[in-house]
Amino acid sequence: MLITCPYCGPRDVSEFTYQGDGNRQRPAPNSQNLDAWNEYVYDRLNPAGDHNEIWQHSGGCRIHLRVVRNTLTHAVSSAVAVRGHHGGKP
């Protein structure tokens, strides 16, 4: 499985670290909505198909990426920096 890092180009998945589900919405730090916290901590979509994920290129440029990965085929259809303004330029 290859992930195309916007800075480094296509790299082997072994250089990347999975940072979790990209669909989660963290409640405000002072939120006392237990349902929202429960959803954030435990509930996952677990789709058979395209899935939004956060990865880090920990064995390379170390930026965090928003990745869309197909859970059936492992095809990566999109990988962009979480911080959008770098766009591959130094």
Add this chain to the structure above:
Amino acid sequence: MARSTEVERLSPLAPVYRAGPHGNFEDGVGVALSEPRPGSIVQLAAWPGEERRMIDAIRTVAGLALPDGAGGGVTENGRAAFGFAPGKFTVIDEKDGLAAAFAKAVTPAIGTVTDLSHGRTVIRIEGPEAEWVLAKFFAIDLSPPAFPLGAGRSTTHHDIFAQIQRSGPDRFDIHVFRSFARSFWTALCHGCEEVGYEVA
């Protein structure tokens, strides 16, 4: 970094560094290995939006004009620089004192300066088989169109993080953490045996 001139720098490779030809060198040596031991290795990180001013500071302090683009780099007159991550650059000088010079030019509003002169070990591999040998260690495209002269790459060999700069048509400088340098050097020597190698 006046202090660094007072410290005798010891190579972590010393116990395993054996000068001379090794491996299958009867038909010629495929690569030469050496340890350049630069006086300064400095890492620069620009805050988001300050990348251009950091590149300007590199031009002013080190006299190196970085090309645009991810991983772009340059080697010139005993100095070298390359991008290894968005807004982050490694600058190398044969001489001491580069970190102090950058500390004056890179204000807190631009970014940070980290002196890694004692924290990294540079291993140089040069020769017609250098790409072949490195391809055994790193899953990156080492051919000149994908990895042009001067450019830098961040990658890993298993858990050993490495920054690689192409410092010549068939020459690469590999920056590894000092604490991993001896292990990596030993592995690299094993990888070079089939092509024959000479330690300078």
